[in-house]
Amino acid sequence: xxxxxxxxxxxxxxxxxxxxxxxTVYDVxxxxxxxxxxxxxxxxxxxxxRAETRERVLTAARALGYVPSGNARGLASRxxxxxxxCFPDYSxxxxxxxxxxxxxxxxxxxxQIIRGMERAARRHGYALLIAASLKGGPxxxxxxxxxxxxxxxxxxxxxxxxxxxxxSRRQPVVMLAGPREGTDHLDHLxxxxxxxxxxxxxxxxxLIEDHGLRRLAYIGSAEESPDVEARFRGYLExxxxxxxxxxxxxxxRVRMMRQADGARAVDALCAPDRERPxxxxxxxxxxxxxxxxxxxxxxxxxxxxxxxTGFDGIPLSRLVRPALTTVHQPMLRMGEEAVELLxxxxxxxxxxxxxxxxxPVTVVRRDSCGCGKGEVAHTDIP
Amino acid sequence: xxxxxxxxxxxxxxxxxxxxxxxTVYDVxxxxxxxxxxxxxxxxxxxxxRAETRERVLTAARALGYVPSGNARGLASRxxxxxxxCFPDYSxxxxxxxxxxxxxxxxxxxxQIIRGMERAARRHGYALLIAASLKGGPxxxxxxxxxxxxxxxxxxxxxxxxxxxxxSRRQPVVMLAGPREGTDHLDHLxxxxxxxxxxxxxxxxxLIEDHGLRRLAYIGSAEESPDVEARFRGYLExxxxxxxxxxxxxxxRVRMMRQADGARAVDALCAPDRERPxxxxxxxxxxxxxxxxxxxxxxxxxxxxxxxTGFDGIPLSRLVRPALTTVHQPMLRMGEEAVELLxxxxxxxxxxxxxxxxxPVTVVRRDSCGCGKGEVAHTDIP
DNA sequence: GTGAAAGCGCTAACAG
DNA sequence: CTGTTAGCGCTTTCAC
Numbered sequence: 001x002x003x004x005x006x007x008x009x010x011x012x013x014x015x016x017x018x019x020x021x022x023x024t025v026y027d028v029x030x031x032x033x034x035x036x037x038x039x040x041x042x043x044x045x046x047x048x049x050r051a052e053t054r055e056r057v058l059t060a061a062r063a064l065g066y067v068p069s070g071n072a073r074g075l076a077s078r079x080x081x082x083x084x085x086c087f088p089d090y091s092x093x094x095x096x097x098x099x100x101x102x103x104x105x106x107x108x109x110x111x112q113i114i115r116g117m118e119r120a121a122r123r124h125g126y127a128l129l130i131a132a133s134l135k136g137g138p139x140x141x142x143x144x145x146x147x148x149x150x151x152x153x154x155x156x157x158x159x160x161x162x163x164x165x166x167x168s169r170r171q172p173v174v175m176l177a178g179p180r181e182g183t184d185h186l187d188h189l190x191x192x193x194x195x196x197x198x199x200x201x202x203x204x205x206x207l208i209e210d211h212g213l214r215r216l217a218y219i220g221s222a223e224e225s226p227d228v229e230a231r232f233r234g235y236l237e238x239x240x241x242x243x244x245x246x247x248x249x250x251x252x253r254v255r256m257m258r259q260a261d262g263a264r265a266v267d268a269l270c271a272p273d274r275e276r277p278x279x280x281x282x283x284x285x286x287x288x289x290x291x292x293x294x295x296x297x298x299x300x301x302x303x304x305x306x307x308x309t310g311f312d313g314i315p316l317s318r319l320v321r322p323a324l325t326t327v328h329q330p331m332l333r334m335g336e337e338a339v340e341l342l343x344x345x346x347x348x349x350x351x352x353x354x355x356x357x358x359x360p361v362t363v364v365r366r367d368s369c370g371c372g373k374g375e376v377a378h379t380d381i382p
Numbered sequence: 383x384x385x386x387x388x389x390x391x392x393x394x395x396x397x398x399x400x401x402x403x404x405x406t407v408y409d410v411x412x413x414x415x416x417x418x419x420x421x422x423x424x425x426x427x428x429x430x431x432r433a434e435t436r437e438r439v440l441t442a443a444r445a446l447g448y449v450p451s452g453n454a455r456g457l458a459s460r461x462x463x464x465x466x467x468c469f470p471d472y473s474x475x476x477x478x479x480x481x482x483x484x485x486x487x488x489x490x491x492x493x494q495i496i497r498g499m500e501r502a503a504r505r506h507g508y509a510l511l512i513a514a515s516l517k518g519g520p521x522x523x524x525x526x527x528x529x530x531x532x533x534x535x536x537x538x539x540x541x542x543x544x545x546x547x548x549x550s551r552r553q554p555v556v557m558l559a560g561p562r563e564g565t566d567h568l569d570h571l572x573x574x575x576x577x578x579x580x581x582x583x584x585x586x587x588x589l590i591e592d593h594g595l596r597r598l599a600y601i602g603s604a605e606e607s608p609d610v611e612a613r614f615r616g617y618l619e620x621x622x623x624x625x626x627x628x629x630x631x632x633x634x635r636v637r638m639m640r641q642a643d644g645a646r647a648v649d650a651l652c653a654p655d656r657e658r659p660x661x662x663x664x665x666x667x668x669x670x671x672x673x674x675x676x677x678x679x680x681x682x683x684x685x686x687x688x689x690x691t692g693f694d695g696i697p698l699s700r701l702v703r704p705a706l707t708t709v710h711q712p713m714l715r716m717g718e719e720a721v722e723l724l725x726x727x728x729x730x731x732x733x734x735x736x737x738x739x740x741x742p743v744t745v746v747r748r749d750s751c752g753c754g755k756g757e758v759a760h761t762d763i764p
Numbered sequence: 765g766t767g768a769a770a771g772c773g774c775t776a777a778c779a780g
Numbered sequence: 781c782t783g784t785t786a787g788c789g790c791t792t793t794c795a796c
Contacts, residue, residue, distance in 0.1 A: 022552045022789095024788090024789055024790085025789065025790065026789080034766075034767085035766065035767045035768075036767090036768095036789090036790080036791095037766070037767060037768080037769095037791085037792080038765085038766060038767075039790095040789095040790060040791060040792085041765090041766085041791095043790095044790095044791075048765075048766095049765070049766085050765060050766090053765080053766085062548070065548040065549070065551050065552060067524075067525055067528050067529055067548070067549055067552065068525055068529050068789085068790075069457065069529050069788085069789050069790070070453075070456075070525075070526065070528075070529030070530030071452075071453045071454075071455075071456035071457040071462065071529070071530065071788080071789075071790090072453075072457050072772090072788070072789030072790040072791085073453075073529065073789080073790055073791075074452075074453035074530075074772090074790090075451065075453040075454050075457050075772045075773065075774085075788090075789080075790070075791090076771080076772055076789080076790040076791040076792075077772085077790080077791055077792085078772075078791095080453065080530075081526065082511065082530070089504070111493070111497055114496065114500075115493055118496075118512060118514070122471070122513075122514045127511055127512065127513035127526060127527065128511070128512050128513070129464065129509055129510070129511045129512075130500055130509065130510050130511075130512065131504075131509035131510070132500070132504045142449075143425075143449055143450055143452075144452065144463065144509060145509065146449050146452075147449055147450050147451050147452030147453070147455065148452030148453065148456075148462075148464070148530075166444065166447040166449070167447070167449055169447050170404045170447060170449060315697070404773095406772090406773050406774080407773065407774065408773080416782075416783085417782065417783045417784075418773090418774080418775095418783090418784095419775085419776085419782070419783060419784075419785095420781085420782060420783075421774095422773095422774065422775060422776090423775095423781090423782085425774095426774095426775075430781075430782095431781070431782085432781060432782090435781080435782085450773085450774075451772085451773050451774070453772085453773075453774090454772070454773030454774040454775085454788090455773080455774055455775075456774090456788090457772090457773080457774070457775090457788045457789065457790085458773080458774040458775035458776075458787080458788050459774080459775055459776085459788085460775095460788070
């Protein structure tokens, strides 16, 4: 019944740019006079085939332009040698590279994770499949990735939690950055987060104690985000420790946490009818950068008239003027740790207890909080 | 004969962290009382199934924790929705991040391409599979990627040219950065390169005409690299135009073009027994950065005692002191163009003539060539 | 060492 | 709108 294959005519390489159907093990087997099993062996375990036979097969394969189908392989062997990463579409039109030189300034959060994962995956012999969720169905995203990899990492809120729960019953999954919620479901997932609370708390303490600021405003997210909430709680605690008068809610919640939202925050919080804060504490760098621009337009000086801080430590934070005081997250390391966790699960430790890591952050004091011109100080937290 | 599947017992979610065998269409079909074809339709084309039936299937799938197998899908449908990228292991131990803040300084060439491809792939609904060639068999790399994607890009010299030739008969391949050689084979490949020749020529002209330097030294690569050769030819032409006395070979060829090699180049070219050059023209940024360090150790000032230039425009080039004069390559754009080319091929234009793009570069004049402190000038080439 | 045969999980006609 | 029936290309026992 595979005779059709055996009888298939092999068009010369030049017949068309792309040949209608790619050669298979059957073609190679027929041409080299062995069975398909042997062809398979030549690729999976060369030493189990006599040298002469092996050469015959290889020669035929070369002549035919044979490339093993990863899909068929994965299907038959139930493993792919690929790790995956799902992340949300963070792209910010305002941050997109416009001038050539700014390409690297637009590096995001997720790009660092990709770099970290790629590096670690490479060390372990895995390739990396990356997929950003677009506005389309989120269902498709996870399914697409999950169905093609041996294990994967997902940035929090990329994938419906219940989907993750289901998938994690089948393969190793590590959740990135969103603290495990509920503690109830999601019990199969390994989990990595950063010290959002401690970082934001230390940064806020710095503003209050070291710079003597007392009227702070916090700009958070309207979307539910455990990370942002943790940061806000850190901010609150520092405020209370400093005996500042703060409510239980951020002074402002914006929708997307992009540059435009940061600019809008300035409009809202520096309205003429209200007392101007002494410091704008943003839940991320992108907004803070947007605010810097907006403030400049209004003729307000940073940090003299108003201090501004961010969170994340994206490359852009160091390039803007004044350079942004922020809390640096070790995203590269997070990517690496994610791979380590996945690899560990894949190589045996499948039924051990879920792991939960908390990575330390670094408070980076630059100009925008009032720390001396050009001087930079780091404090690792915790 | 699939009865085993139908009869399979479904362990409760808690029975084990990972269930032995994942549910399939057969399980979902059995549980929801439809055929496997219908299950398949629910995922591929939901509207072709009556709403009520669809819900039944979805419910069963959810209960079972069903996730479609990408491998099986790819195998049956002959397409994966994935694009690939193969790149060499560029990592440089000296550039690796040590301090948190330097994570982004370590961004390489290939990272920008990844970013560009990911972004463009996302726009077209593709995911991206990335794999760096490690010292292991190169055979495995291409095969791994090629066998799992609908089309892919390969950085020059990542993959044996003959392999590419073979594979490109089967699926779209675009070659990055290495000029098409021979013109003879490789005729199926689309190809993208940057203006290496013109960029290096303009930079060299700047050194000669604008700064009046006449004793230049070029540091190239021992490995064969069309890109580096093109740069060198640009350098040569500028030198001849300036009536400088230059031989047909670089003053030095180093092995890896890493920071350590740049430092070694300084040792070799600034030896006491020979006349010191006025400018060190490096074939890439990494070496130039290494040279900057070595020069500083020797107590030589840049640019006063010696001008230094690089090529690539990596983020690090702007962060070092003095900031490096270099030629910026639009790697992000190269990644994007690569995806556009692949997508075009995949959506019909399979048999049209191979495309060859030459992307413009930008000469970035910073401090290390003697251009005024802090001032930066750009010139786009061509 | 090599071959035969049975799937892996899904899609894709083609009937009904 | 739904079911039947073939494979997709490879790995994998189990014999020989």
